[in-house]
Amino acid sequence: MNSRHDILIVGAGPAGMAAAIELRRLGFAPLVVDEQSAPGGQIWRDVERPRPDALRNALGPDYAAGAEVAGQFRASGVDYRPGTRMWHIEPGLRVFLSQAGKAFVAEPKALLLATGAQERPAPIPGWTLPGVLTVGAAQILMKGSGQIPERPVWIAGSGPLPILYMRQLVAAGGQVAGYLDTTPRGAALRALPHLRSALRGWADLRKGLAWMRALKAGGLHIEKHVTDLVATGTERLEALSYRTADGKAHRVEAEVLLLHEGVVPSIHGTLSVDCAHVWDEAQAALRPALDDWGMTSVEGLYVAGDGAGIAGVRAALARGRLAAQGIAARLGREAGAAEVAGARAELRAASASRGFLDAVFPAPGSSVEIPDDTIVCRCEELTAGEIRAAARIHRGGPNQVKAVTRCGMGPCQGRQCGYTVNRILASAYGQSQADVGFFRIRPPLKPVTLQELAALDEGREAP
Amino acid sequence: MFKQLADPARRSFSVFIDGAEVSARDGETVAAVILRAPPHIARHTPVKETPRAPFCLMGVCFDCLATVDGETSVQTCLVEVQPGMKIERPVGKLRITL
Numbered sequence: 001m002n003s004r005h006d007i008l009i010v011g012a013g014p015a016g017m018a019a020a021i022e023l024r025r026l027g028f029a030p031l032v033v034d035e036q037s038a039p040g041g042q043i044w045r046d047v048e049r050p051r052p053d054a055l056r057n058a059l060g061p062d063y064a065a066g067a068e069v070a071g072q073f074r075a076s077g078v079d080y081r082p083g084t085r086m087w088h089i090e091p092g093l094r095v096f097l098s099q100a101g102k103a104f105v106a107e108p109k110a111l112l113l114a115t116g117a118q119e120r121p122a123p124i125p126g127w128t129l130p131g132v133l134t135v136g137a138a139q140i141l142m143k144g145s146g147q148i149p150e151r152p153v154w155i156a157g158s159g160p161l162p163i164l165y166m167r168q169l170v171a172a173g174g175q176v177a178g179y180l181d182t183t184p185r186g187a188a189l190r191a192l193p194h195l196r197s198a199l200r201g202w203a204d205l206r207k208g209l210a211w212m213r214a215l216k217a218g219g220l221h222i223e224k225h226v227t228d229l230v231a232t233g234t235e236r237l238e239a240l241s242y243r244t245a246d247g248k249a250h251r252v253e254a255e256v257l258l259l260h261e262g263v264v265p266s267i268h269g270t271l272s273v274d275c276a277h278v279w280d281e282a283q284a285a286l287r288p289a290l291d292d293w294g295m296t297s298v299e300g301l302y303v304a305g306d307g308a309g310i311a312g313v314r315a316a317l318a319r320g321r322l323a324a325q326g327i328a329a330r331l332g333r334e335a336g337a338a339e340v341a342g343a344r345a346e347l348r349a350a351s352a353s354r355g356f357l358d359a360v361f362p363a364p365g366s367s368v369e370i371p372d373d374t375i376v377c378r379c380e381e382l383t384a385g386e387i388r389a390a391a392r393i394h395r396g397g398p399n400q401v402k403a404v405t406r407c408g409m410g411p412c413q414g415r416q417c418g419y420t421v422n423r424i425l426a427s428a429y430g431q432s433q434a435d436v437g438f439f440r441i442r443p444p445l446k447p448v449t450l451q452e453l454a455a456l457d458e459g460r461e462a463p
Numbered sequence: 464m465f466k467q468l469a470d471p472a473r474r475s476f477s478v479f480i481d482g483a484e485v486s487a488r489d490g491e492t493v494a495a496v497i498l499r500a501p502p503h504i505a506r507h508t509p510v511k512e513t514p515r516a517p518f519c520l521m522g523v524c525f526d527c528l529a530t531v532d533g534e535t536s537v538q539t540c541l542v543e544v545q546p547g548m549k550i551e552r553p554v555g556k557l558r559i560t561l
Contacts, residue, residue, distance in 0.1 A: 037541075049490055054469075055470065083541075118519070118523045128513065133519075133520070136519065141498065145467070145488070145490070146467055147465045147499070148466065150466045256464055256465075266523075378515075378524060379510075379525065381508065381513070411525040412524055412525045415523045
C-alpha cells in the first residue's frame with residue numbers, strides 16, 4: 001500500500017490540480033492526495049456536481065469555471081486519492097498519510113503542499129455558540145449541500161468573501177438580516193497608494209464593487225466600522241450586540257451569525273518540518289519563504305497556492321504550474337521556456353490587485369483588544385483573560401504559554417487560536433507580531449488512531 | 464437553522480442521528496445534515512461539556528467531531544453522508560471500554 005511515486009502533491013484545489021496537470025503534460029506520474037471526497041479545494045468545492053440552473057447561476061461563473069480545471073485534472077490520468085489525510089512529514093521527505101482508516105507512507109523525491117488557506121480566527125465573546133459559523137462555512141454548505149440559512153442571517157467581518165457570499169445567498173433566495181462591516185475607519189485611505197497597481201486587476205475590483213452596489217440596491221442593511229461585537233445565548237445563539245461608528249450600542253435577536261476576518265495560509269505542514277517562514281505584514285500572517293519555483297528552505301519541499309501567501313485562485317493556478325515546472329527541472333526534465341514565462345506572467349497579473357485588497361481589508365491588529373471573556377482556544381476552552389494572566393507570568397512566548405495553559409494542544413492543533421495568542425502576546429509583551437511568532441507544530445498534524453500507527457511499521461494495512 | 468434548496472437530481476435517503484431518522488441527500492457531508500436537524504449540534508465538549516456545532520466546515524476547527532457508524536471523533540465536515548448512516552453526538556469525555 002506504501003506509495004512509490006516520485007512526486008507527491010497534497011491538496012487537489014486549484015494549485016494542486018494545476019501542478020498535477022502540468023506534471024502529467026511533462027511526462028511525470030505524481031500521486032495526488034486530498035482530504036475532500038472530490039477535487040476543487042474550498043474555492044471550487046464540489047464543482048463537478050450537476051446543479052439546478054438557479055443554484056448554478058447564484059454561485060456564479062467564477063465558481064463554474066472550476067469544472068473545466070477539474071475535468072482536465074481527471075482527464076490527465078493522474079493517480080488521485082481523495083479522502084486522504086496527511087498527518088506527518090519527516091525530514092528526508094517521508095510523508096505519513098491515512099485513507100479510510102489505513103495509514104501509509106510516501107517517500108517522494110519532491111513534495112508539493114497545495115493545502116490552501118483557512119479563515120483567520122475571528123474571536124468574539126460567544127463565538128463557540130451553536131449558530132455561529134464562518135462565512136466560508138456557509139459558502140461551503142451552499143456549494144456542497146445546496147443549503148442556505150433558513151431565516152435572515154447576520155454577517156459580520158471584513159473582506160471580499162462576505163460580499164461574494166451575500167451576493168450568492170441573495171441570488172439563491174436567501175436573506176441577509178444585516179452586514180456588520182468591521183473594517184476599521186481609514187482603511188480605504190491607506191489602500192490608495194496600491195490603487196495604481198490594482199487597476200491592472202481592474203476586472204476583479206469592478207466585480208466586487210458591482211456586487212456591493214447590487215446588494216445595496218436590494219436594500220441590504222449595512223453598518224460600517226462596527227466594533228464590540230458579542231454573541232449571546234445559553235445553549236445556542238440568541239442575540240448579538242455591537243457598537244456602530246456613531247458610538248451607539250445595539251442589540252438584535254439572531255439565529256445564525258457568520259464571521260469572517262480574511263484568510264491565512266495553511267502553514268502547519270511547513271512549520272512542522274522547520275521550513276523558514278516570513279511574517280507578511282500586509283496580511284498579518286506567516287507564509288513559508290519560497291524560491292522562484294515555490295521551493296521552501298527544505299530541499300524538495302514545495303508550496304503552491306494560497307498556502308504560499310494569500311493571492312487568490314488565478315495566482316494559485318499559476319503557482320501550481322510553476323511548482324510543477326520547478327519539480328520537473330529538479331528531476332531532470334526542463335519545461336519549455338515559453339511555458340515558464342507564461343506562468344510567471346500570469347502570476348504577476350493575478351497578483352496585481354492583492355496589495356490593494358490587503359490594505360482595504362486589514363487584519364485586526366494587536367491594538368484591537370480582545371475582551372477577557374472571549375474564548376481563544378476553542379478546543380481547551382481557554383479565554384483571552386486566561387492567556388493574558390499566563391502571559392504576565394510567563395514571558396517566553398507562545399510555546400511557554402501553550403505548555404502552562406494547554407492552549408493549542410487540542411485536536412485543532414492551534415489552527416483556531418495560534419494567531420489570537422500571537423496578537424495577545426504581542427500586546428502583553430510590547431513586541432511585534434512578527435517577533436512573537438507562532439506555536440511550534442508537532443506531529444500528528446491531524447489526529448490519527450493507535451490502530452493506524454500500529455499497522456504502519458511493517459508496511460501492512462491496518463486491520 | 465439551515466434549509467435545503469431544491470435539487471431534484473439528488474437522491475434522498477434516511478440517516479439516523481442519536482436514533483432519530485433524518486433526511487439526507489447525495490453528496491452532502493454529515494456536518495451539513497447535523498446543521499439541519501434540531502438541536503443542530505455535533506457534541507458537548509470533553510472539557511466543559513458545552514454544546515458545539517459545525518463551525519468551519521473545512522476541517523480546521525474540529526468542532527464537528529461526532530461518532531459515525533461506531534467510529535469516534537470523526538470530522539463530520541469531511542465525511543460524505545451514506546444511506547442508513549448512524550451518527551451519535553458525544554457528550555463529554557469519551558469512555559473507552561477495553
